[in-house]
Amino acid sequence: MNEKGYSLVLVMLTVTVFFIIGFTILSVSIYQAKFTQVRVEDVTSLHDAVKNVEETVAELKAKVEQLTLSTPTQLDLDLGNAQAGFLSELIKRHSVTIEDITDAKGIVRNKLFTRVFRISAPYGSKTVTREVIITNAPSFLKYALGSRENVTLNGGAYIDGNIYTGKDIYVTNVANYIYNSTLYSVQTTFPTTSEKSILFVEGNRYACDHGNGARSCYTISTAFTKNMNDFTAHSLSFQYQGPSVQKEQDDFIDVNFDLTLKDKLLSAAGIDGFDPSKQAQYQSLISLPLSELVEQIKSSFATVVVNDPIDLPTALEGAIASGKSIFLDTSTVPYFDITSLTLNDGQWFIVNGDLTLENAGSLPLQMKGNIIVLGNLTITGQVAFDSTVYVNGNTSIYNTTISGLNGKEVVLLTKGELEIARVNEFTNHFSFTTPNLKGFFYTDSNAVIYAVGSYINIEGGLFARGNNSMIPYTDENGLIVNTYRGETSDSGTNLSFQMPISSEEEQKQYARFVVKHNKDVFINRGLGLPLVKQLAVIVDEIRVQ
Secondary structure, eight states: OHHHHHHHHHHHHHHHHHHHHHHHHHHHHHHHHHHHHHHHHHHHHHHHHHHHHHHHHHHHHHHHHHOOOOOHHHHHHHHOOSSSSHHHHHHHHHTOEEEEOTGGGTOOTTTOOOEEEEEEEEETTEEEEEEEEEEOOOGGGGOSEEESSOEEEEEOOEEESOEEESSOEEEESEEEEEETTEEEEEEOOOOEEOTTOEEEESSOEEEEOOGGGTSOSEEESSSEEEOGGGSEETOOOOSSOOOEEEOOOSOOOOOOHHHHHHHHHHHHTTOOTTOGGGHHHHHHHHTSOHHHHHHHHGGGSEEEOOSSGGGHHHHHHHHHHTOSOEEEETTSOSSOOOSEEEOOTTOEEEEESOEEEEEOSSSOEEEESEEEESSOEEEEEEEEEEEEEEESSOEEEEEEEEEESTTOOEEEEESSOEEEEOSSTTOOOOOSSOOSEEEEEEESSOEEEEESSSOEEEEEEEEEOOOSSOOTTBSOOSEEEEEOBSEEEEOSSSEEEEOOOSOHHHHGGGBSEEEEEOTTHHHHSGGGSOOOSOOEEEEOOOEEO
């Protein structure tokens, strides 16, 4: 009898256990099904939000590219706003929000064609947003690195941003350099890019792996000459991370340097090309040769004349107080010896001759305001800029640190050669977050960068438009970057090198040439940016908040 009771209890206990297990499995299955459904709905919601934002950006871009550049006021009429017009139609059609944040960015609407919009769409309790900038700025500002001609990347550069090459690109794992007038080459790593970088290449792609001497990328005699037999066509080599490769779909908006320079001189003289009452005067003057134009408008400026450089700071103060743009002839002032220059809004500083900005003190020379140099420009020492600078001659940047001023930067455009050398020479302290050249550097000519002993970290961009002449000591035109990855020092007879001992991913932080793109320039530089007669749309990253 007792055994029957024990059996009953055992059976009931077993049934209970299996019931609990089954109920648990059923509950988990129901939970997983609900979780999967919620996850599917969540992904679908995100996809729909991104799709709505992307389609809005695409339509806005198509509209803007069809607009005729007239006046800033007409641009606002063409676009409308959230209540009426084209933007209102986009909002209704794609169920998005379009916020005009142009004024919040400090942009002068009645003088500039720059507009900034924040486009957003709901995604559950979050929001998908993307900022777009409408501007008539030239295309080179969109890229971290590039040329309308060829681009050559020799060695272990690190590039965070997009690259543009109007013709061919060459990538190698050697860095060329010149020491005591003798040409040398050292093996190093291939370059690395950020994971979001895009290479826009209009021509062919070539890569050369030096292969520990098995192949030789260059023959060295009186010049660095490519051994094309050791270059592989339709190929690219990057260390650890490389860019995606695309054809540029947008038209490249070039800089007409000569026209832009004359336009800025007229703007400095108060002759605005978009002012209907001054259109005739503007057109007659801008067609003159540069020297004649300067003579015609010289009387509109506050001319600074000093015979002793010690009198320069006081003379500049008086000229600034006049409210006019300033005209300085440097034939009587061979050395620009001031601690700072702060212009009022709308004022320009025009230098008739060569200009040297030099500061060897502990505090940087501060330059706020737009500058035109009709001769050559040399920058050395510590300089902080909130400026756009146009140089009609050559520009030399050496033994210097260029920082931003007031959270801004410099956009420097030179018609002649751009030389960047001996920047933080033999410095072996590396940092992605601390640039030593903050700004965009553009040359209408070719450019070659030697960052083998130097350490060059640019926050902004570097672009060489290029021409048909060959870069000295090379067989190439456009832009050439030579850089080592690792520590370097001067042994007295040559350079000494130390490769980093770390993983491929970590090695990128030892790059002696770093460039990180910064889109803020479209907003910060305003009236100083080059004259182009076509609007473009610059798109920022998608953000989920």
